[in-house]
Amino acid sequence: MNGASSNRMEEGRRLRHLSDVRVGEIVRFMGVEHGCALRMRLVAMGLTPGVPVRVMQRVPGGPCIVAVRGTRVALGRGMLDRIIVENAE
Amino acid sequence: MKLRVRIALAGNPNSGKTTLFNAMTGARQRVGNYPGVTVERREGLCRLDDVEIEVVDLPGTYSLTAYSLEERIARDAIVGGDIDVVVDVVDASNLDRNLYLTTQLLEIGKPMVLALNMSDMARAQGIEPDAARLSELLGAPVVETVGHRGEGVQKLLCEAVRLAQSPEAFRPPRIHYGQEFDAALETLSARLEALPSEARPPYPARWTALKLLEEDELVAGRVADRGLREDARRLAERLIAHAGDRVEALAADARYGFISGVCQKTLRQTPQLRHTVSDRIDAVVTHGLLGIPIFLLMMWMVFRFTFALGEPLMGGLEWLFERLGETVSGWWPEGSDSLLRSLLVDGVIGGVGGVITFVPNILLLFFAISLLEDSGYMARAAFVTDHLMRRIGLQGRSFIPMLLGFGCTVPGILATRTLEQGKTRLATILVLPLMSCGARLTIYMLLIPAFFPKHLYTRVLWLVYVAGIVAAIALARLLRSTLLRGENEPLVIELPPYRWPTLRGALVRMWNQAWLYLRKAGTIILGISIVLWALTTFPRKASFDRDYAAEAEAVRARYEAAASAVFADARSEDVRSDENFQERVHRIQKIRAQYDEDVIAAPLDEGHGDRVSARLARDARLAALRKGDPEQFDLAARYLDEAREPFEETMAALALARRTEQITHSWAGRIGRVLEPALRPLGFDWRIGTALIGAFAAKEVFVAQLGIVFSIGEESVATLRERLRTEYSVLTAISLLLFCLLSAPCMATIAATRQEAGGWRWAALQFFGLTAVAYLVSLGVYQIGGMWWR
Incomplete structure (x- = not known):
């Protein structure tokens, strides 16, 4: 994923940032914009492309908690703007 | 057959690995340098029939990349170490995520046993992995365990030992990464195997090949053959061009592909993203508005718990050390000036005892923190505080080391290894000593009851801790916007x-x-206690300002005269040597001493209930005693009031004056005096200065040192408090509390900072920076407070 992804989002491809997902919604994790160490860390926590993710809790302007593969993972604010998700049907 | 087997426990954090480790080894464990942080290796021993099993508890990790220190430690231990068998601890209720580490262990190819841990909880959730099928697919024995009940532990050990005896029985499945990828792996591993043994890296060939393709620099660094490294890079580039993604990501996809195959065959249902009891608790505990108040409440409860339970235990230990001091002191004749006696009683028993007295509080604090950690709350605390911590340039994960810092700064500093190397971590290390440690608690426990009424103890203590936190916030912000500016992980x-x-x-x-x-108390503190005792004892003063012997003689003569007068009035000089009479005198003394003790223990305010009831109790006991023989009782009381007690008090004052003169003359006194002009504006005198020298060595020494400076080595903390109360103002106490909170951390902390931050300059910055801050704050408080306090 790179800078081009934001353009694609504008095209309405149902892609958005995790920061735009409401509490309770279920989406598919797609990837992370820049940062390979970070990406591998997320992979190790079970966040692989296509995996369903549910937003459980969100501190306004702060981090959020997601449910993924039967665990709960807290993700910091700085990360939410870089994680790309797709609507799950 | 091997009689010694080494096994390593690997697994995700929260997989119950440590619980299983405890169940395996029981009390037979050796903790590395600093526990609470599993970065250091924890080892234990257990036995199965004739085989001695050494168990290594590896740090909990989610994978085995080179990106974090813990993962590197874990993988180095497995790949390079002398481990016979790896026990992979897997949370049965969360199989797919946990198997990610398992696949990487399979890649390494070390003989492995899988522990399906917490299988009871998984079953309760309706998740029942098919253990036999799982074992078949992974090529490794699978044992269902319940760590906290010790279920399955014996079987697990059995399997591990069996595998250690015949490692060839372990046949791990090969994970397929894709045609081209697999071909590249084959080529590289063949090349690696063809290398002469001295040029071959000490790792399994296929794993090394995989890591070379993933561009793992640590592994590449161990491959001396330049041409081979170049070829690996070219192969990797081709793979990347072909698949459009990094090799690491391709490998991860392949692992998860393998895992989903395994899960489909072993799980009857895939876990759903449904709400659990935990989520319901989290809805409140991690709530945007409620989270912080709940967190503060939790911390408040930890402190309440520590103090409410710690106080009586402390009293007991104090009593024990007093008796010990008295016993040892009794080996010498009364009034002896023996150096050895002084060393043992004042230096060793006084110094070490003063520190050990505070162990109950430290135990209780650690107990409470452990409970929070085991319950899962600590991770929530990191979540809840992340937002705030980020505002000061730190992060939620800085929070756990800082919390450990409340126990001891040193493990706190070591725990910062869970943060990535960088500026956030440095800033965390530098401000960590402001989290008031258990050793400093000993100082507060001495000072607060000496200067504040009982109902304020907890509140003052709370304020001291909060002051430390506020200072940490201010300093962290300052550091992150000046010296350590940069991005936050x-x-x-x-x-x-x-x-x-x-x-x-x-x-x-x-x-x-x-x-x-x-x-620490047994070694460093014992050593320092002796050094400090020597500092206060030498050089010995040869000629004193006052003639203490002559004065004592005069006092004794006055006492004789007063006693004679009392008995002459009563016309009963012979009653003085009467056994009955002496017994009576002794009992009155005891009742009065008890009252004095009660009053010292009671809160300061005069009309307080505790004081009143102590007085009533004393009067009642005296009245009961008088009933037996009023005439003799009155005589005994008069003898005490007019002769005996004034005599004893004057003698004690003389002895104290002599000791104070000696200490003033000693090295410690001289150093304190040299510092006094600088400390005066903070409200401190040379005695506090002398004790602060001890605090630099280790914070808990402050209390022992103050005791020695005040010649209260062998007596109780209560007596020392009484002395402090008469010597210093409340304002001095506040200034001193803040100084002890903020000033230079102890030697051990400085050493840890040097090691972890990578250089003396950070350690020096921490030492001098914090001392300067402490000086300015205490100066401000004492000077500004002095304007309207008096």
Whole structure:
């Protein structure tokens, strides 16, 4: 994923940032914009492309908690703007 | 057959690995330098029939990349170490995520046993992995375990030993990464195997090949053959061009592909993203508005718990050391000036005893923190505080080391290894000493009851801790916007399901912490106590300002005269040597001494209930005693009031004056005096200065040192408090509390900072920076406070 992804989002491809997902919604994790160490860390926590993710809790302007593969993972604010998700049907 | 087998426990954080380790080894464990942080290796021993099993508890990790220190430690131990068998601890209720580490262990190819842990909880959730099928697919024995009940532990050990005896029985499945990828792996591993043995890296060939393709620099560094490295790079580039993604990511996809195959065949249902009890608790505990108040409440409860239970235990230990001091002191004739006696009683028993007295509080604090950690709350605390911590340039994960810092700064500093190397971590290390440690608690426990009424103890203590936190926030902000400006690593942390913490787990952790503390008390503090005793004893003063012997003689003569007068009036000189009479005198003295003790223990305000009831109790006991023989009682009381007690008080004052003169003359006194002009504006005198020298060595020494300076080595903390109360103002106490909170951390902390931050300059910055801050704050408080206090 790179800078081009934001353009694609504008095209309405149902892609958005995790920061735009409401509490309770279920989406598919797609990837992370820049940062390979970070990406591998997320992979190790079970966040692989296509995996369903549910937003459980969100501190306004702060981090959020997601449910993924039967665990709960807290993700910091700085990360939410870089994680790309797709609507799950 | 091997009689010694080494096994390593690997697994995700929160997989119950440590609980299983405790169940395996019981009390037979050796904790590395600093527990609470699993970065250091924890080892234990257990036995199965004739085989001695050494168990290594590796740090909990989600994978085995080179990106974090813990992962590197774990993988180095497995790949390069002398481990016979790896026990992979897997949370049965969360199989797919946990198997990610398992696949990487399979890649390494070390003989492995899988522990399907917490299988009871998985079953309760309706998740029942098919263990036999799983074993078939992974080529490794699979044992269902319930760590906290010890279920399956024997079987697990059996399988591990069996595998250690015949490692060739382990046939791990090959994970397929894709045609081209697999071909590249084959080529590289063949090339690696063809290398002469001295040029071959000490790792399995296929794993080395995989890591070369993943561009793992640490592994590449161990491959001396330049041409081979170049070829690996070219192969990797081709793979990347072909698949359009990094090799690491391709490998991860392949692993998850393998895992989903395994899960489909072994799980009847895939876990759903449904709400659990934990989520319901989290809805409140991690709530945007409620989270912080709940967190503060939790911390408040930890402190309440520590103090409410710690106080009586402390009293008991204090009593024990007093008796010990008295016993040892009794080996010499009364009034002896023996150096050895002084060394043993004042230096060793006084110094070490003063520190050990505070062990109950430290134990209880660690116990409470362990409970919170085991329950799963700590991760929530990191989540809740992340937002705030980020505002000051730190992060939620800085929070756990800082919390450990409340126990002891040193493990706190070591725990910052969970943060990525960088500016956030440096800033965390530098401000960490402001989290008031257990050793400083000893100082507060001495000062607060001496200067504040009882109902304010907890509140003052709370304020001291909060002041430390506020100072840490201010300094962290300052550092992150000046010296350590830069980007902050984002938060990624797992929130494990809430669990009832086990008593055993909390006790083991508590004991490990306490043991470290005691060992410190036994060695460093014993040494320092002796050095400080020597500093206060030498050089010995040859000629004193006052003629103490002559004065004592005069006092004794006055006493004789007064006593004669009392008995002459009563016309009963012979009653003085009467056994009955002496017994009566002794009993009155005891009742009065008890009253004095009660009053010292009671809160300061005069009309307070405790004081009134102490007085009433004394009067009642005296009245009861008088009933037996009023005439003799009155005579005994008069003898005490007019002769005996004034005599004893004057003699004690003389002895104290002599000791004070001696200490003033000693090295410690001289150093304190040299510092006094600088400390005066903070409200401190040379005696506090002398004690602060001790605090630089180790914070808990402050109390012992103050005791020695005030010649109260062999007496109780209560007596020392009484002395302090008469010597200093409340304002001095506040200034001193803040100074002890903020000033230069102890030697051990400085050493840890140097090691972890990578250089003396950070350690020096921490030492001088914090001392300067402490000086300015105390100066401000004392000077500004003095304007309207008096």
